[in-house]
Amino acid sequence: MRIDIEDLHVAYAGRTVVAGAHLIAAEGEITGLVGPNGSGKSTLLRTVYRHLKPTAGRVLLAGTDLRELSAVQSARHVAALPQERGSDFELSVREVVAMGRTPYKRAFAGEDAADRDIVARALADVGMDDQAGRRFTALSGGERQRVLLARAFAQDPDVLVLDEPTNHLDIRHQVELLALLRTQRRTTLVSLHDLNAAASVCDRLHVLHAGSVVASGRPRGVLTPALMAAVFGVRAAVVDHPLTGDPLIAFDHRAPADAEPAAAVETHTGA
Ligand SMILES: Nc1ncnc2c1ncn2[C@@H]1O[C@H](COP(=O)(O)OP(=O)(O)OP(=O)(O)O)[C@@H](O)[C@H]1O
Numbered sequence: 646m647r648i649d650i651e652d653l654h655v656a657y658a659g660r661t662v663v664a665g666a667h668l669i670a671a672e673g674e675i676t677g678l679v680g681p682n683g684s685g686k687s688t689l690l691r692t693v694y695r696h697l698k699p700t701a702g703r704v705l706l707a708g709t710d711l712r713e714l715s716a717v718q719s720a721r722h723v724a725a726l727p728q729e730r731g732s733d734f735e736l737s738v739r740e741v742v743a744m745g746r747t748p749y750k751r752a753f754a755g756e757d758a759a760d761r762d763i764v765a766r767a768l769a770d771v772g773m774d775d776q777a778g779r780r781f782t783a784l785s786g787g788e789r790q791r792v793l794l795a796r797a798f799a800q801d802p803d804v805l806v807l808d809e810p811t812n813h814l815d816i817r818h819q820v821e822l823l824a825l826l827r828t829q830r831r832t833t834l835v836s837l838h839d840l841n842a843a844a845s846v847c848d849r850l851h852v853l854h855a856g857s858v859v860a861s862g863r864p865r866g867v868l869t870p871a872l873m874a875a876v877f878g879v880r881a882a883v884v885d886h887p888l889t890g891d892p893l894i895a896f897d898h899r900a901p902a903d904a905e906p907a908a909a910v911e912t913h914t915g916a
Pocket residue numbers: 657662680681682683684685686687688689
């Protein structure tokens with residue numbers, strides 16, 4: 646299922662932080678959202694998983710305005726890994742993941758064999774199947790993250806919305822998670838701070854700056870040295886990754902760039 650975000654505005658207590666964002670997350674593609682701190686990535690994602698209501702504009706799921714769907718209907722289609730990662734579940738790992746099946750159950754209905762298979766597969770996908778009996782609150786930050794991702798997988802959604810899913814993960818688990826997203830081929834909308842990971846894993850990228858999408862397109866067309874200077878305020882060269890051929894952004898960690906105003910950034914929409 647495809648997601649269309651049209652002229653989205655979102656405000657907190659009257660302060661608009663997403664202002665007229667447009668983007669498409671195409672069916673079966675990984676669509677990345679990148680941008681500096683505070684640019685509005687989490688806020689935009691929160692409207693897609695219905696944690697926040699837009700003040701104007703809309704989010705369409707396969708052409709239907711999300712607001713026309715009930716909470717249960719949208720939970721069958723859209724699963725999220727939010728940035729607010731619950732830490733207060735006095736539940737086992739397996740029970741947390743099984744919560745992903747809730748949208749499919751009638752009140753008080755128990756698990757059936759199909760639910761148990763889906764939960765087991767989700768736990769195996771994130772490499773937590775050997776820890777299913779542990780208490781969620783006893784896990785490390787990265788382990789919790791993987792369990793909450795398994796809960797999203799157990800929801801068997803058409804669309805995955807992931808807010809910085811690689812946060813807290815060691816490099817091996819980052820690579821595994823991103824590879825897993827690629828093999829699943831679900832419609833995925835994901836925010837990432839790691840621009841090299843975004844360049845490798847995303848089919849398309851949207852760059853948010855001060856609440857607006859300032860560049861969109863294939864990673865190679867979007868992640869240019871000029872954009873890195875103007876939006877992120879850093880100096881960088883873009884080369885070919887020696888192992889994969891993906892764009893590899895080599896940052897100058899010694900000094901920031903003199904950032905140009907964001908208005909100087911051209912919006913890219915091509916390949
Ligand atoms: N719950 C909230 N109440 C009020 N303002 C908020 C709230 N959450 C975010 N903001 C503000 O909205 C703006 C956008 O924040 P948001 O978290 O969407 O940015 P982000 O791009 O995800 O940032 P980061 O990269 O730091 O996670 C920021 O100015 C932030 O301070």
